[in-house]
Amino acid sequence: MAAERKVSSTNYRNQSFLVNKCSLNELLDLVSKRWVSEVLFCIEEGNNRFKSIKEELQFISDTVLADRLKLLEKYDLVNKVTFNVMPVRVEYSLTENGKTLCGLLETLCNFSDSLPAMNN
């Protein structure tokens, strides 16, 4: 299991300060975690199984993918449906919030594409 955050650190205090100041900081913290935006786009494109997302994203590990899906579910951006068959079948899809976020991220993406200083 992941180590607990150390709540007495200034690192933690600063992050809390920022999140309290503006929820954008919490959202940015989430979507900028490695692979998160790509997992979202992957599901948007119809990859609704753990395995197909994993194949699509080539280098992502089981551990990280599981963690990111759980986070996205927690924030109500992704829905998870488990079927009681063997081997287990689980399907992921975007919630309404997830779809909205994808749209916003696409706008951001167009902006970053237009920035000469990005990606060179």
Add this chain to the structure above:
Amino acid sequence: MAAERKVSSTNYRNQSFLVNKCSLNELLDLVSKRWVSEVLFCIEEGNNRFKSIKEELQFISDTVLADRLKLLEKYDLVNKVTFNVMPVRVEYSLTENGKTLCGLLETLCNFSDSLPAMNN
């Protein structure tokens, strides 16, 4: 000085993979660094001096603020003008790109405010 990134790590390889796949990942990496979005908003609101940004953001350290301003300048989001007086006078302002980004971040912020799972 900051330690060099270890280019032989899978950590590095994965980040490169993501940045190559989509420049959004590079932008997210930048704006999600701690304090970056707040520094941007701070300048947008007219705090154009190192010191006034620092006071506004209460817990930010000199080191981090200097680093963030340098990054924002590098990506052409912030302009820096130095006056040759003593003590040194430096003024920061948003570039056109910086203003556009602020607008996009505000939209994202409204979204995160609307998400029940954020901030509680």
Add this chain to the structure above:
DNA sequence: TCAATAACTAATTAATTACTTAGTAATGGC
């Protein structure tokens, strides 16, 4: 001459995040 000032940089340490390896459940097919 000594402290204060603005806007930093360098080096070190602390904290966090990402990755690796190994292992789980329950069932079908060989």
Add this chain to the structure above:
DNA sequence: GCCATTACTAAGTAATTAATTAGTTATTGA
């Protein structure tokens, strides 16, 4: 009975990011 399968979890290590401490420049005011 043994292996394969899907979708995971747990524990440990590597890598990265953030914070801390100390110091810099050049000048003014006390």
